[in-house]
Amino acid sequence: xxxxxxxxxxxxxxxxxxxxxxxxxxxxxxxxxxxxxxxxxxxxxxxxxxxxxxxxxxxxxxxxxxxxxxxxxxxxxxxxxxxxxxxxxxxxxxxxxxxxxxxxxxxxxxxxxxxxxxxxxxxxxxxxxxxxxxxxxxxxxxxxxxxxxxxxxxxxxxxxxxxxxxxxxxxxxxxxxxxxxxxxxxxxxxxxxxxxxxxxxxxxxxxxxxxxxxxxxxxxxxxxxxxxxxxxxxxxxxxxxxxxxxxxxxxxxxxxxxxxxxxxxxxxxxxxxxxx
Amino acid sequence: xxxxxxxxxxxxxxxxxxxxxxxxxxxxxxxxxxxxxxxxxxxxxxxxxxxxxxxxxxxxxxxxxxxxxxxxxxxxxxxxxxxxxxxxxxxxxxxxxxxxxxxxxxxxxxxxxxxxxxxxxxxxxxxxxxxxxxxxxxxxxxxxxxxxxxxxxxxxxxxxxxxxxxxxxxxxxxxxxxxxxxxxxxxxxxxxxxxxxxxxxxxxxxxxxxxxxxxxxxxxxxxxxxxxxxxxxxxxxxxxxxxxxx
Amino acid sequence: xxxxxxxxxxxxxxxxxxxxxxxxxxxxxxxxxxxxxxxxxxxxxxxxxxxxxxxxxxxxxxxxxxxxxxxxxxxxxxxxxxxxxxxxxxxxxxxxxxxxxxxxxxxxxxxxxxxxxxxxxxxxxxxxxxxxxxxxxxxxxxxxxxxxxxxxxxxxxxxxxxxxxxxxxxxxxxxxxxxxxxxxxxxxxxxxxxxxxxxxxxxxxxxxxxxxxxxxxxxxxxxxxxxxxxxxxxxxxxxxxxxxxxxxxxxxxxxxxxxxxxxxxxxxxxxxxxxxxxxxxxxxxxxxxxxxxxxxxxxxxxxxxxxxxxxxxxxxxxxxx
Numbered sequence: 001x002x003x004x005x006x007x008x009x010x011x012x013x014x015x016x017x018x019x020x021x022x023x024x025x026x027x028x029x030x031x032x033x034x035x036x037x038x039x040x041x042x043x044x045x046x047x048x049x050x051x052x053x054x055x056x057x058x059x060x061x062x063x064x065x066x067x068x069x070x071x072x073x074x075x076x077x078x079x080x081x082x083x084x085x086x087x088x089x090x091x092x093x094x095x096x097x098x099x100x101x102x103x104x105x106x107x108x109x110x111x112x113x114x115x116x117x118x119x120x121x122x123x124x125x126x127x128x129x130x131x132x133x134x135x136x137x138x139x140x141x142x143x144x145x146x147x148x149x150x151x152x153x154x155x156x157x158x159x160x161x162x163x164x165x166x167x168x169x170x171x172x173x174x175x176x177x178x179x180x181x182x183x184x185x186x187x188x189x190x191x192x193x194x195x196x197x198x199x200x201x202x203x204x205x206x207x208x209x210x211x212x213x214x215x216x217x218x219x220x221x222x223x224x225x226x227x228x229x230x231x232x233x234x235x236x237x238x239x240x241x242x243x244x245x246x247x248x249x250x251x252x253x254x255x256x257x258x259x260x261x262x263x264x265x266x267x268x269x270x271x272x273x274x275x276x
Numbered sequence: 277x278x279x280x281x282x283x284x285x286x287x288x289x290x291x292x293x294x295x296x297x298x299x300x301x302x303x304x305x306x307x308x309x310x311x312x313x314x315x316x317x318x319x320x321x322x323x324x325x326x327x328x329x330x331x332x333x334x335x336x337x338x339x340x341x342x343x344x345x346x347x348x349x350x351x352x353x354x355x356x357x358x359x360x361x362x363x364x365x366x367x368x369x370x371x372x373x374x375x376x377x378x379x380x381x382x383x384x385x386x387x388x389x390x391x392x393x394x395x396x397x398x399x400x401x402x403x404x405x406x407x408x409x410x411x412x413x414x415x416x417x418x419x420x421x422x423x424x425x426x427x428x429x430x431x432x433x434x435x436x437x438x439x440x441x442x443x444x445x446x447x448x449x450x451x452x453x454x455x456x457x458x459x460x461x462x463x464x465x466x467x468x469x470x471x472x473x474x475x476x477x478x479x480x481x482x483x484x485x486x487x488x489x490x491x492x493x494x495x496x497x498x499x500x501x502x503x504x505x506x507x508x509x510x511x512x513x514x515x516x517x518x519x520x521x522x
Numbered sequence: 523x524x525x526x527x528x529x530x531x532x533x534x535x536x537x538x539x540x541x542x543x544x545x546x547x548x549x550x551x552x553x554x555x556x557x558x559x560x561x562x563x564x565x566x567x568x569x570x571x572x573x574x575x576x577x578x579x580x581x582x583x584x585x586x587x588x589x590x591x592x593x594x595x596x597x598x599x600x601x602x603x604x605x606x607x608x609x610x611x612x613x614x615x616x617x618x619x620x621x622x623x624x625x626x627x628x629x630x631x632x633x634x635x636x637x638x639x640x641x642x643x644x645x646x647x648x649x650x651x652x653x654x655x656x657x658x659x660x661x662x663x664x665x666x667x668x669x670x671x672x673x674x675x676x677x678x679x680x681x682x683x684x685x686x687x688x689x690x691x692x693x694x695x696x697x698x699x700x701x702x703x704x705x706x707x708x709x710x711x712x713x714x715x716x717x718x719x720x721x722x723x724x725x726x727x728x729x730x731x732x733x734x735x736x737x738x739x740x741x742x743x744x745x746x747x748x749x750x751x752x753x754x755x756x757x758x759x760x761x762x763x764x765x766x767x768x769x770x771x772x773x774x775x776x777x778x779x780x781x782x783x784x785x786x787x788x789x790x791x792x793x794x795x796x797x798x799x800x801x802x803x804x805x806x807x808x809x810x811x812x813x814x815x816x817x818x819x820x821x822x823x824x825x826x827x828x829x830x831x832x833x834x835x836x837x838x839x840x841x842x843x
Contacts, residue, residue: 075689173691174701174818206701206818207574208547211566227704232569309741334743341737347601348733348788358731362743368727368791412742 029134031088034072039116040091041066042253043126046142049133055085062247062255079103089132116252117183119150119190142254149257150190156264157192162272164240166193166217167210170250172225175205183252191263193217216273219263221246238273242266278303278471281316285464287415290438290448292462292479294455296492300471301451302342305418308449309339320416334362338414340405342421342451349392352404356380359411379410384433398425406437416447423457435461455483455508467491483508523792526785530799534583537806541579542571545813573704581703582809582821583802584711585764586774588718590801592760593775594782594793595722595753598733600660603783607761607775610667610754614674615644616765620695621681624688634710634766637695641762644670649754660750698771698822700809707767714763719798721756725749726790733788771805771822773829778804781833784840804829 034055035041041060044053050065058074060066072082077100082090090104091112104111112132114125123143130139168178168188178184179199188195196215197203205213207229218224218235219242235241248259278300285291293301306312310325310333318325320336338359346355353376357364360371380386383403388396393404402425409417423431438448438461452458458465459479467475467488475487482488483496494510501507542554547570549557554571557563562572592607599605608614619640623633651666652659682692722729728749731739740746764771782796808824 076683171690174694204817206546206813208545208570211570211574212547214566228573229569229704232564232566232573306737309737311737311740330740330745331743334741337741339737339741344735344737346734348598348730350730350734350788354730354789355734358734358742361727361731364727366724366727368730408742418741 031133032086033089033091033133034082034085034087035060036072036077036090036092036096037116038062038247039251039253040093040114040125040129042251042255043129044091044133046254047126047130047133047135047138049135049138052133054087055082077103079107082109083107091129091132119183119186119252119256122252122256123147146254146257150260153190153257153260153264157190160192160264160267162267162270163192163194164216164267164272165196166219166242167196167205167213167215167235168219168249169221170202170246172220172222175207175210176202177205179203184249187249187256187259188219188263191260192267193219193263216240217242219244219249221249234273240270240273278307278314280472283466283473283476285416285447285449287447288442288445289464290442290450290462292458292465293449293451293468294453294458294465295468299468301468302420303471304468305339305420305449305451306341309333309337309418311339331362334412334414336414337416337418338409338412339418340409340420340422343398343402343425344405345401346393349394351390352380352385352393352396352407353377353389355393355404356407356411359408362412375411376407379407380404382410383407383437399427399430402426403430406434415445417441417449419448419450421451421453423452423454431457455479455510459483459508480506489513523786523796526782526796527799530796530803533803534799534806537803537810538579538583541582541806541810542575544810545570545575577705577708578700578703578809579806581708581711581767582700582806584708584715585700585768585771586778586801586803586805587798588711588715588760588764588801589771589775590778590782590797590804591719591722591794592757592764593801594779594790594797595729595757596775597779597783598729598788598790598793599750599753599757600664601733601735602664603780604776607757607764608770608772609664609671610758610761611644611648611670611674612641612758612761613765613770614671614678615640615642616762617678617692617696617770618644618674618681619766620769621678621685621692624685624691625681631706633695634707637766638762641765642758644674645754645758645762663754694820695769697820698769698825699820700768700771700805700812701818703767711763711767714759718756718760718763719794721752721759722790722794725753725756726794729753729790730788733790769820769822771825773822773825774801774805777829777833781836784836 030052032054033044033049033052035044035053036057038057038060041053041056042062044050045063045065053069055070055072056066058071070081070085072078072085088110089112090109091114094113094115114129116122116125123146126143127139130136166188168184170176170178170184177197178188178195179197179201180195181200182202185195196213197205210233211229214234216235217240218233221244224230224236224241230236242263244259244262248255248262281304293304295301303312307314308318314326325333356376356379357371360375364371377386377389380389383406385400385403385407388400388404393401396404402422406422423434426434441448450461462479464477465479465482466473467482469491474491475482475485489495492510493513495513497509497511499507499509543549543551549567549570553567557568557571560568562568589607593605596605596607596610597603616637617640619636619638620633623636628636648663648666648670651670652662682689685692728739728744731742731744732746732749736746761775778801779793779797782793782800786792786796805821805825808828809821811824811828812819812821
């Protein structure tokens with residue numbers, strides 16, 4: 001139950017990839033694209049293919065231009081609205097549940113699953129998406145820029161002496177944290193933290209476990225719950241709470257650089273807490 | 277729906293209520309028991325009935341509805357104890373267990389005391405409920421066909437009980453179907469039809485009246501038994517004959 | 523009855539001890555004891571015991587007791603062994619209140635208040651609908667309860683679709699959940715609990731008469747309408763406070779009073795205390811089980827999983843007797 005909830009909340013896939021039979025497409029230079037995942041929308045706009053995006057989901061809010069685009073549902077897809085847009089290409093993350101995928105496959109659309117579970121996968125997907133939408137040069141440039149930025153972040157990390165244990169809160173009620181092998185953890189560790197949660201995926205953490213872990217730093221994507229249980233935590237008392245926009249942290253896209261900068265700026269300003 | 281009802285009923289009097297099914301007998305009893313609202317005036321001991329508390333009513337009027345089963349497995353003794361409700365404290369304490377066993381004994385149901393009322397036969401149930409009414413000890417009794425579930429022997433015992441109650445000055449209002457029973461028991465009978473009382477008075481007179489014959493579509497024949505008591509024998513009227521009597 | 527009550531008390535004591543010592547933060551019995559003697563404090567052990575485990579255990583007992591006594595009252599009043607505290611629309615009302623709070627983006631602390639208001643509103647509506655003629659006929663009451671529940675339930679579904687990402691909260695609420703327990707919530711629950719059980723105890727003996735039928739109770743001196751109203755109000759208060767604090771924990775209100783009735787018979791004077799204690803025992807036990815699972819389960823799932831087989835087994839045994 002909670003895993004599915006986690007998946008709902010995260011809007012990033014926790015399930016494996018599906019290999020979809022690709023329909024022989026009629027390549028056009030400027031295909032009309034519908035994006036079923038917000039991070040792919042971000043990538044499309046970063047590829048200067050924003051004008052080709054004809055439909056997005058209700059969860060899309062970045063860049064601001066997407067607010068004007070037709071919405072084809074959020075949790076539930078509106079298949080008729082999707083067909084009405086006559087897309088040449090539908091891109092999605094393999095997080096899409098099997099039922100929705102099966103339904104989409106029946107519609108005779110050109111589907112393109114693009115996995116973005118890890119940073120290398122994301123970079124790879126940018127290149128593939130660039131080719132699909134007729135922006136290969138832009139894609140190559142973006143990938144090169146992102147590689148360089150990530151490399152810079154790594155170098156910056158090497159110079160830092162503060163490498164605290166952190167817990168990343170993805171949802172607060174119930175508490176869901178980023179676990180090992182997740183995209184968030186990859187970003188977190190790249191920035192210079194260690195993830196204190198040893199369970200894989202996006203596990204639910206009960207409040208007792210939170211007390212036991214008592215991380216040095218809390219990375220919150222929602223406001224700190226004002227209860228004694230949270231206020232007592234080491235991180236809260238030492239003011240080691242980093243608040244970061246959820247979209248920035250959990251959506252694998254070009255804005256990952258922004259998230260990394262924000263985390264590293266925060267880290268550089270702080271010193272290890274002296275032991276009492 | 278009852279209309280134009282007037283009448284009175286004295287302490288120590290047994291009033292018989294007769295009438296075809298659906299004539300309003302049970303409705304009248306339910307109104308008197310406080311279960312249905314009414315318009316007009318019903319007075320008991322010079323007080324308007326509708327304004328009184330449930331406890332006040334309970335000490336004056338007890339009611340035995342027509343055959344009613346129990347769904348909750350209380351024991352017979354517990355059910356009889358509940359008859360004393362208006363005298364008990366809020367938690368049901370302060371009742372007299374001796375009274376309970378006396379009441380059960382009086383109706384010949386002492387052996388049922390510990391039995392669950394959900395497992396009793398119709399006649400046994402009726403006796404437990406009579407014992408409950410005895411425990412309630414109200415001044416007036418409203419009885420809806422009390423003899424229906426009983427065999428002949430039990431019916432005769434019931435007659436004795438009613439007479440005894442009359443001796444104690446209780447008033448009884450009994451819905452009956454058996455005319456001979458009514459003649460042996462009641463000083464007065466009311467005959468109801470379509471929500472009105474159409475005939476009232478001495479049973480023998482009422483049963484011989486043309487109204488009675490018209491209501492029930494019967495003609496009464498009188499026999500005398502060897503002791504010289506009269507016995508009524510109703511005979512069905514054909515449609516032709518009944519129009520003759522009009 | 524005495525022995526069942528005693529057994530229930532012992533079970534409560536045992537389960538509280540067990541509950542205080544189990545959880546993902548490992549603490550030994552002596553550590554727990556020391557922390558309890560210390561009083562509330564700042565150390566992690568102290569927070570775990572005083573802020574997490576203790577309120578949760580008490581909440582489980584309170585909610586179990588609320589639902590179970592409310593169920594006993596409804597079963598007696600409606601003369602139906604299948605009556606459940608939720609059938610009067612309380613659950614649907616509370617769900618709607620919470621769903622509205624979620625969709626309107628209200629402060630988290632206001633959720634129980636909204637749930638409570640929703641539950642009371644639903645019951646008032648049901649009572650109003652059932653009061654067509656003078657007094658409340660119980661058949662009308664049941665019917666109105668079902669209709670209002672259905673209506674409000676579909677409104678909840680509508681809001682769930684609108685809630686989008688906040689959906690998980692609603693789902694958790696609908697499954698019943700004790701993990702959000704805290705002292706404040708417990709305090710909120712306590713007043714309706716005391717008032718509700720007090721009213722039920724006050725009406726216990728009249729309820730016995732009422733359970734034999736209104737035709738019998740009223741002429742015997744029971745102020746039927748007043749008793750019905752007080753019992754409905756009390757049972758609603760109990761249900762609403764349980765639902766508001768812990769969501770829809772199913773099965774407790776149906777099974778526990780039923781079992782207690784098998785043990786001591788229909789007398790409410792015995793049934794109420796027994797249902798109170800055993801409702802607490804049952805929910806406390808189920809809540810303990812939820813924490814054994816690798817992933818914490820919603821307690822409502824466990825109550826049904828444990829309750830249904832136990833109930834069937836008891837019924838089977840009763841048949842054979």
